[in-house]
Amino acid sequence: MSHVYHRPELARDIATQLLRPGVLEQGLRSGLFLFGPRRTGKTTFLLHDLIPALENAGALVVYVDLWTDVSADPSTPIHTALRAALKCLQSTTGDLLSRLPRHRNPDVAATRLSFSFETADLGTPTGATIAQVAKEIVDQAKTDLVFIVDEVQHMLTSGAGLALMRAFKAARDAVNASPNTPGHFIFIGAGSHRAQVVGMTEGNQSAFLGATSIEFPALGEDYVQSVLQILSQEKVKVIPSLLVASQSFALVGRRPEELLRALRILQQYQPPEADHYLPVIAAALKVAAADIESK
Ligand SMILES: Nc1ncnc2c1ncn2[C@@H]1O[C@H](COP(=O)(O)OP(=O)(O)OP(=O)(O)O)[C@@H](O)[C@H]1O
Ligand SMILES: [Mg+2]
Structure with a gap:
């Protein structure tokens, strides 16, 4: 890990x-x-x-x-x-x-x-x-x-x-x-x-x-903040705001793997578009996860 x-x-x-x-x-x-x-x-x-x-x-x-x-x-x-x-x-x-x-x-x-x-x-x-x-x-x-x-x-x-x-x-x-x-x-x-x-x-x-x-007390905003800090230390190009990243984390059921997946997909956009696209990606991942769970 x-x-x-x-x-x-x-x-x-x-x-x-x-x-x-x-x-x-x-x-x-x-x-x-x-x-x-x-x-x-x-x-x-x-x-x-x-x-x-x-x-x-x-x-x-x-x-x-x-x-x-x-x-x-x-x-x-x-x-x-x-x-x-x-x-x-x-x-x-x-x-x-x-x-x-x-x-x-x-x-x-x-x-x-x-x-x-x-x-x-x-x-x-x-x-x-x-x-x-x-x-x-x-x-x-x-x-x-x-x-x-x-x-x-x-x-x-x-x-x-x-x-x-x-x-x-x-x-x-x-x-x-x-x-x-x-x-x-x-x-x-x-x-x-x-x-x-x-x-x-x-x-x-x-x-x-x-x-x-x-x-189980799920991970919260402090976890999301730590992820964003690491992205910034690693000089990742497209980084969303803490508010939008936290909302997207909640949308994907507070699952770390899904947040990281969403942030990876986000890299295909431009930095100013981060807050616009992250919730869209998170919503799509949520639908995909619900599809898998219902099968
Ligand atoms: N505190 C954390 N910091 C970073 N990543 C985490 C943290 N907690 C969980 N993860 C990541 O989230 C994923 C799921 O974690 P974990 O296996 O602990 O969850 P779980 O609730 O026990 O899952 P399962 O229902 O499959 O047993 C793993 O990839 C793990 O690395
Ligand atoms: Mg487990």
């Missing part, structure tokens, strides 16, 4: 609400579900902003994207990610503990954890439950464990995925309800299917009933 526009303040705010919630934010510990339209930057925000903010605040983070292999049963990549994290935590050279800020976890940052279960058995009928795994990690690392599942709606597609959803809930309850726990277990799900993602926190059948679902 060439240029990532970072949103450290937004990430810090979400991380603080998750890890050190005020009295009105306690519900976030029950689980946070983020939904937003396709290609608006959810994964980029999770990887480049939220995970660093969570780690910087002292949490251990495990991330898995169910989109990387949609043909696989969702439980497979989740167990693989968990096994990889456990392996990291058991090794002195693993980077998971060493990424923790030492001033927050001085005694654990340099040690390795040892578990009472076989890591390799995880996901088999005789393997440890996620609740047991989460509890041992939190108790030994003495910090919060955050599990992030991107494209979380895929967990609804199989019996094993649904069972894992219940296992995550059991892990949350086992860790968070334990008196004097040195950390919490926090589950974050992200996805583009609004109804399915929100549905995971509603309805009596939902494992995460009562968890919080929020709309």
Whole structure:
């Protein structure tokens, strides 16, 4: 990826609400579900902003994207990610503990954890439950464990995925309800299917009933301004005004790729024509995108 526009303040705010919630934010510990339209930057925000903010605040983070292999049963990549994290935590050279800020976890940052279960058995009928795994990690690392599942709606597609959803809930309850726990277990799900993602926190059948679902805060004018600044540094010929570029960004659904595509097409016009043609190009791209989505 060439240029990532970072949103450290937004990430810090979400991380603080998750890890050190005020009295009105306690519900976030029950689980946070983020939904937003396709290609608006959810994964980029999770990887480049939220995970660093969570780690910087002292949490251990495990991330898995169910989109990387949609043909696989969702439980497979989740167990693989968990096994990889456990392996990291058991090794002195693993980077998971060493990424923790030492001033927050001085005694654990340099040690390795040892578990009472076989890591390799995880996901088999005789393997440890996620609740047991989460509890041992939190108790030994003495910090919060955050599990992030991107494209979380895929967990609804199989019996094993649904069972894992219940296992995550059991892990949350086992860790968070334990008196004097040195950390919490926090589950974050992200996805583009609004109804399915929100549905995971509603309805009596939902494992995460009562968890919080929020709309992913889409990129705004500050992102557009950063793009225009780069264009000007790169001496690009045809550059629109911030106002028109922001309106066009909104028109294409706040999708960075579509804005860049529109700006590329704009280069065939003359500089004074920029503000006139960019909205026309954006409108055409919007129609083309709607055509593809409706097919
Ligand atoms: N903060 C950002 N700065 C620059 N480019 C970005 C940013 N966020 C997203 N993009 C670009 O937008 C495109 C879509 O981003 P991303 O994959 O993060 O979105 P998504 O919402 O997770 O998409 P999907 O619905 O396919 O999972 C990518 O090409 C990415 O590089
Ligand atoms: Mg994504």
